[in-house]
Amino acid sequence: MNRLSIAALAFSLVVGGAARADSVIILNSDEASYSILSRSTRTEVVRLPVGREPHHLVLSPDGKDVLIGSTATNELLVLDFKTGERKRVVKDILDPYHLAFSPDGKWFVTAAYRLDHVDIYHADGFRLAGRIFIDGLPSHMAFDAESKTVFVTLQQSGRVAAFDLATQTVKWNMPVGNAPAGIVMLPDDKRLLVALTGEDRIVTVDPKDGSVQGTLQTGKGAHNFWPKGDGRHYFLSNRVEGTVSLIDTRDEPKVVASVRVPGGPDCMDITPDGRELWVTQRFLRRVAIVDIDTMKVVGGVPVGKSPHGVFMMKSTATVTAGTGMPVRAASTASDRK
Amino acid sequence: MRDLLDIWVGAQAWLFETLVSPVLFHFGLMAWYEPGYSAVEFVMLGVVQIAVIAIGMRYFERRWPLEKAGRDDGLIMVDRVYTLLNKLGVIPLAIFILTYPLVQEIELAVRSWGYAPPRLERLLPWIGDNALASFLVYFVLYDFAAYWLHRGQHAFGWWWALHSLHHSQRRMTVWTDDRNHVIDDLIVTLALVLFSQFVGVQPGEYVVILMVGRLIESWSHANVDMSFGWLGERLLVGPRFHRLHHALSTPAERHIQDHNFAPVFPIWDILFGTAIYDGKTRPTGVDDAVADADNGRGWIVQQATVFGRFARAVMPRLRRRAPAR
Numbered sequence: 001m002n003r004l005s006i007a008a009l010a011f012s013l014v015v016g017g018a019a020r021a022d023s024v025i026i027l028n029s030d031e032a033s034y035s036i037l038s039r040s041t042r043t044e045v046v047r048l049p050v051g052r053e054p055h056h057l058v059l060s061p062d063g064k065d066v067l068i069g070s071t072a073t074n075e076l077l078v079l080d081f082k083t084g085e086r087k088r089v090v091k092d093i094l095d096p097y098h099l100a101f102s103p104d105g106k107w108f109v110t111a112a113y114r115l116d117h118v119d120i121y122h123a124d125g126f127r128l129a130g131r132i133f134i135d136g137l138p139s140h141m142a143f144d145a146e147s148k149t150v151f152v153t154l155q156q157s158g159r160v161a162a163f164d165l166a167t168q169t170v171k172w173n174m175p176v177g178n179a180p181a182g183i184v185m186l187p188d189d190k191r192l193l194v195a196l197t198g199e200d201r202i203v204t205v206d207p208k209d210g211s212v213q214g215t216l217q218t219g220k221g222a223h224n225f226w227p228k229g230d231g232r233h234y235f236l237s238n239r240v241e242g243t244v245s246l247i248d249t250r251d252e253p254k255v256v257a258s259v260r261v262p263g264g265p266d267c268m269d270i271t272p273d274g275r276e277l278w279v280t281q282r283f284l285r286r287v288a289i290v291d292i293d294t295m296k297v298v299g300g301v302p303v304g305k306s307p308h309g310v311f312m313m314k315s316t317a318t319v320t321a322g323t324g325m326p327v328r329a330a331s332t333a334s335d336r337k
Numbered sequence: 338m339r340d341l342l343d344i345w346v347g348a349q350a351w352l353f354e355t356l357v358s359p360v361l362f363h364f365g366l367m368a369w370y371e372p373g374y375s376a377v378e379f380v381m382l383g384v385v386q387i388a389v390i391a392i393g394m395r396y397f398e399r400r401w402p403l404e405k406a407g408r409d410d411g412l413i414m415v416d417r418v419y420t421l422l423n424k425l426g427v428i429p430l431a432i433f434i435l436t437y438p439l440v441q442e443i444e445l446a447v448r449s450w451g452y453a454p455p456r457l458e459r460l461l462p463w464i465g466d467n468a469l470a471s472f473l474v475y476f477v478l479y480d481f482a483a484y485w486l487h488r489g490q491h492a493f494g495w496w497w498a499l500h501s502l503h504h505s506q507r508r509m510t511v512w513t514d515d516r517n518h519v520i521d522d523l524i525v526t527l528a529l530v531l532f533s534q535f536v537g538v539q540p541g542e543y544v545v546i547l548m549v550g551r552l553i554e555s556w557s558h559a560n561v562d563m564s565f566g567w568l569g570e571r572l573l574v575g576p577r578f579h580r581l582h583h584a585l586s587t588p589a590e591r592h593i594q595d596h597n598f599a600p601v602f603p604i605w606d607i608l609f610g611t612a613i614y615d616g617k618t619r620p621t622g623v624d625d626a627v628a629d630a631d632n633g634r635g636w637i638v639q640q641a642t643v644f645g646r647f648a649r650a651v652m653p654r655l656r657r658r659a660p661a662r
Contacts, residue, residue, distance in 0.1 A: 031541045031542075032539045053539075053540075074453040092451060094448065094451065095448065114441075114448075155368075178365055178367075179368075197367055198365055220362055240354075242354065262350065264350075264374075282374075283349065283353060283374055284346055284347070306371075306541075
């Protein structure tokens with residue numbers, strides 16, 4: 001991609017809100033790049049370089065920036081939310097494999113997957129408040145509604161750990177199953193759902209003490225969640241089985257629908273109209289598009305090698321939810337009910 | 338092009354999800370999930386390389402051979418075994434499993450100090466926007482490291498004890514490149530992986546560099562009477578250039594093998610004064626009865642005897658106890 005193309009892209013994105021609302025960012029983790037896709041044409045518009053091994057990204061609390069964690073270069077790449085253009089680089093953020101802001105926007109937390117520590121920063125200026133070394137490949141995270149606790153899955157040790165944000169100490173560290181990855185706090189703030197990638201199920205965990213309260217069979221390699229936005233349903237990618245399950249979390253969680261998405265489905269996001277789920281297919285170098293009403297794959301977009309994080313640019317104001325996932329403000333409000 | 342890529346990626350994903358993923362899942366080895374997927378690509382690339390060698394390069398060897406068929410032809414068989422074991426990932430997988438923890442420890446220790454690899458894109462921003470330029474720059478750097486490692490293989494007695502296996506062949510062919518002792522492979526791989534991480538080569542780029550580099554090296558060992566021309570021979574290592582490096586030393590040219598070390602780009606030999614372009618054709622092999630005895634042995638015996646040479650080189654006490662010749 002030459003500079004002329006990049007300039008043309010930037011111009012086209014700046015021209016109007018419609019353009020940016022139409023864009024999707026995909027992180028190509030094995031080729032150090034991110035793709036900007038057009039949602040309407042379902043094509044890759046441009047592919048741009050980014051550090052090394054980018055895996056996850058998150059929206060800033062003020063909704064102005066998108067932050068990409070470049071794990072192997074220990075830095076964050078800050079993109080302008082309006083244009084998708086690179087604004088600056090935040091250095092000395094060690095191994096930011098997963099990253100999220102607390103719901104109140106005061107804390108910024110990274111899970112250093114390979115370096116085995118969880119870093120808690122003051123979000124304002126990314127000042128490190130505390131680094132907690134913990135064995136077992138810390139991977140995904142979720143927060144409680146009051147922004148007091150962050151829950152982190154430890155993929156290798158099969159545990160989930162809870163950290164007090166204010167004191168940067170471990171509150172509990174409990175076994176939950178084989179290779180826990182995705183974790184989400186349900187809107188009632190009383191249940192954590194944890195996906196077990198080494199198994200074919202998810203478990204419900206009590207955020208107070210980490211005890212496992214229930215289990216639900218989903219698919220082999222249960223990996224990551226994404227909220228549907230109605231405060232009740234969550235999508236779950238099953239990497240080994242190559243499916244995405246739709247889980248109803250009211251009362252006892254249950255699988256209400258499923259769709260085949262081959263190629264190691266991983267991260268997900270929903271279009272602003274709530275009609276499509278975009279899923280990265282790590283092994284196929286593609287993004288699958290699932291029609292949510294029919295739960296069928298209706299399209300796909302070729303991207304780079306090992307696509308991981310996906311971020312849907314939206315025309316409405318956005319905030320980060322306690323799940324560590326960027327979602328629309330409206331969705332967040334309903335999630336909290 | 339995208340269609341070809343889709344076919345390739347589709348095949349890789351199918352092989353992984355059908356053969357590898359269920360095994361990893363069953364045995365609770367999900368930490369190896371991503372490396373397992375990369376390993377499938379490595380094996381697929383190995384099959385492509387073998388096809389290119391067996392069909393493409395062999396055609397040139399048959400059509401324009403430098404050395405005619407002779408009594409040493411049977412000695413080539415073991416070199417084919419080396420190529421299959423390497424290209425199909427058997428040796429690389431063993432090396433990967435052995436070195437992965439060490440590479441991880443070194444990388445993690447360095448990174449935990451807050452050190453991040455110096456990426457060339459910061460010095461040369463234009464390469465970040467150009468995949469081909471980025472590939473070439475990292476390829477040149479990789480080859481530079483490989484050149485000095487190769488010089489090390491000839492400079493240190495213990496390393497030469499291992500590397501002499503590569504040179505002991507009497508018939509140089511497209512199969513010769515992979516004829517190495519596993520410890521030699523391990524040392525070189527470990528050094529190149531660490532170097533690549535240090536300069537910031539991406540994992541995806543590393544695989545391509547490895548494949549293109551090894552294909553060029555297989556070609557440079559070919560038994561063909563061809564030249565890239567005056568300029569071409571100075572841009573890319575070919576059979577004539579590399580054949581001199583394998584030349585049998587004589588009293589008049591005792592250190593002939595200490596020349597033309599470069600794996601891919603001859604510029605390193607030109608810059609560091611080790612290049613020879615004289616157009617002469619020489620017989621290949623080693624002027625050392627002990628190393629020459631590798632010929633006629635199978636893979637296992639070669640590995641065992643060369644390990645013995647290596648052990649005696651690193652432990653002088655063993656050497657003293659060895660029977661006098």
